[in-house]
Amino acid sequence: MTLKRPSLVRYLTLLVVYIFVVCATAQAQSNADLGQYRLGSGDVVKITVFGQEDLSVQTRLSNIGAINYPFLGDINLVGLTVNEVESKIDTGLRGDYLVNPSVFVTVLEYRPFFIDGAVNRPGGYPYQPGLSVNKAAALAGGFTERASREKIIIVRKITGVETTIEAAASDVILPGDIVTVQERFF
Structure with a gap:
């Protein structure tokens, strides 16, 4: 049985649409995670006020923040989101300094995450949006032979409080997370 040309074209079109939807959904989830992202020390931010070069700033947040x-x-x-920073600066500049400021804040570089335990090169690495525990382990030279992919712990600051999360290898990590891959017994 041979496929007719229209059937093959239709199949390939549906396949391309499916791949696009899957990729768009993954990107949207990553953006949703970072949409509520709270700035922390070590992040590099760029603040731009449209038409006001002297009010544009690029800086790394210190420990004080x-x-x-x-x-x-x-x-x-x-502790603020990008939207909260934009609003805060807009409110401060509006009226006394500018009539209608257009403020844009972007995160140029996220603070690093840290991975230790049963990986080949534990340490701190630059964060990249959409980073999972598997990808983080790959950056750290991969899992060791004795690594347990079921016993992974993430320490994350949530509203200023360090929280311990039991994670899977496919879970998403965030900037500033400390990932510990434990060893298996056998």
């Missing part, structure tokens, strides 16, 4: 912003002085950014 405060930056000195023109006209507004010290602003604490740690």
Whole structure:
């Protein structure tokens, strides 16, 4: 039995659409995770005010998390989302300094994550959006022979409190996470 040409074209079209939907869904989930992302020390942010070059700033957040912003002085950014920072700067500049400021904040570089335990090269690595425990282990030289892919712990700060999460190898990690891959007994 041979496939007719229209059937093959239709099949390939459906396959391409399916792959596109799967990729778009994964990207949307990654963006949703980072949409509520709270800034922390070590993040590099860029603040741009449209048409106002002297108000555009690029900086790495220190341990204190405060930056000195023109006209507004010290602003604490740690714990805020990108949208909250935009709103805070917009509110501060509106009226006294600018009539209708257009403020855009982007995270240029996320703070690193750390991986230790049963991986070949434990340490700190630059975070990349969409990073899973498997991908993090790959960055760290892969799992060791004795690594347990079922016993993985993530330590994450949630609203300022360190929380321990039991994770699977496919779980997503976030900037600042500490991932520990435990060893198996056999």
